[in-house]
Amino acid sequence: MYTNAITSCLWFDGQAKEAATFYGAVFKSSKITSENPMVVTFELNGTKFMGLNGGPMFKINPSISFFVTCGSLEEVNEIWDKLIDGGKALMPIDTYPWSERYGWLQDKFGVTWQISIANDGGTEQKIRPSMLFTSNQFGKAEEAIRHYTSIFGDSTTDLLILYPDGGDHAGKVMYSEFQLSQQPLIAMDGPGVHEYTFNEGVSLMISCETQAEIDHYWYKLTEGGAESMCGWLKDKFGVSWQVVPSIIGKLMSNPEKGGRAMQAIMKMRKLDIETLLNA
Numbered sequence: 001m002y003t004n005a006i007t008s009c010l011w012f013d014g015q016a017k018e019a020a021t022f023y024g025a026v027f028k029s030s031k032i033t034s035e036n037p038m039v040v041t042f043e044l045n046g047t048k049f050m051g052l053n054g055g056p057m058f059k060i061n062p063s064i065s066f067f068v069t070c071g072s073l074e075e076v077n078e079i080w081d082k083l084i085d086g087g088k089a090l091m092p093i094d095t096y097p098w099s100e101r102y103g104w105l106q107d108k109f110g111v112t113w114q115i116s117i118a119n120d121g122g123t124e125q126k127i128r129p130s131m132l133f134t135s136n137q138f139g140k141a142e143e144a145i146r147h148y149t150s151i152f153g154d155s156t157t158d159l160l161i162l163y164p165d166g167g168d169h170a171g172k173v174m175y176s177e178f179q180l181s182q183q184p185l186i187a188m189d190g191p192g193v194h195e196y197t198f199n200e201g202v203s204l205m206i207s208c209e210t211q212a213e214i215d216h217y218w219y220k221l222t223e224g225g226a227e228s229m230c231g232w233l234k235d236k237f238g239v240s241w242q243v244v245p246s247i248i249g250k251l252m253s254n255p256e257k258g259g260r261a262m263q264a265i266m267k268m269r270k271l272d273i274e275t276l277l278n279a
Contacts, residue, residue: 004152004213006183007041007205008066008129009050009242010111011058016040016051019109023049026082027068028125034249041249047127050205060201062090062194064239065104065112067130067186071123076101080115083107098175110201129204130186133173134194137237141173141187144237151220152180163189203232203240211273217243218270231271245273 012019017035020042024030027044034041040051070076080093086108093103093115102116114130133141142160149155159177163169172189179185208214218227221243224236231244248271251261260279265271 004181005207006181007048007050009052009203009205011052011054011060011201012109013056014053015109016053020051026079044127045125058200060110061196061199062112063132063134063196063198064202065114065130067114067128069116069118069126071118071125073101073117076115076117083113128184128186132188132190134190135197137197138189138191139172140237141176141189145176145178145187148180149178154182155180198238200240203242205242205244207244207246209246214243214245214271227269229269230265244271251276
């Protein structure tokens, strides 16, 4: 079973560098690791992100948010106060049955964050992508977890809490934690009316060392889904993924080959390493 790094990719309309700089001032041990006019890669307390200047085509929505757990009430409040500057609260920062201190907000760039004190007494700040299965995907969170953990190596389902029997949402996923290739993620079913579902605004990028790895993820994740261009796909739940060779950054930054590699990528659906190397 293949094990590959997963990076959250945020789709911006020309604001990737501005957003990465803003987040770097909010989270611990953060840095921009590379940048060009199209892509900015950055780390927030060790969690990898990519900001893509993709234009106005897609807008980030709350279907994939980022769950931040903090070691103290002071840390929760500090992160909340910084991120909500220019943004708006989706659920006000407050005490809830599941947390002494929790809030959900959408920042000024459209990215949504769920900020909570760690219920297990942990002191380490953690940032995890959180999937919310809404609308026609409601009720499919548990199926999705099983599907993803069957595809990725080093995968585990660590916590699965279902709505209790007898209620309107019995058997649906209230909250879950799982890992794909040791990347922690969260999934929940979202009851009620939501004006959004998964789209390309937030995608998950898989970095592959070999063509066999690219082929594995591409064929498994497109089952019941749809191929797109340039290494992008949608799985059967509507979640967007990018399956890319790990050398893509080096190729794109090569003054001699970068332009030709980009032209080759624009013509492909599933990316082919040999074609890119020979471009």
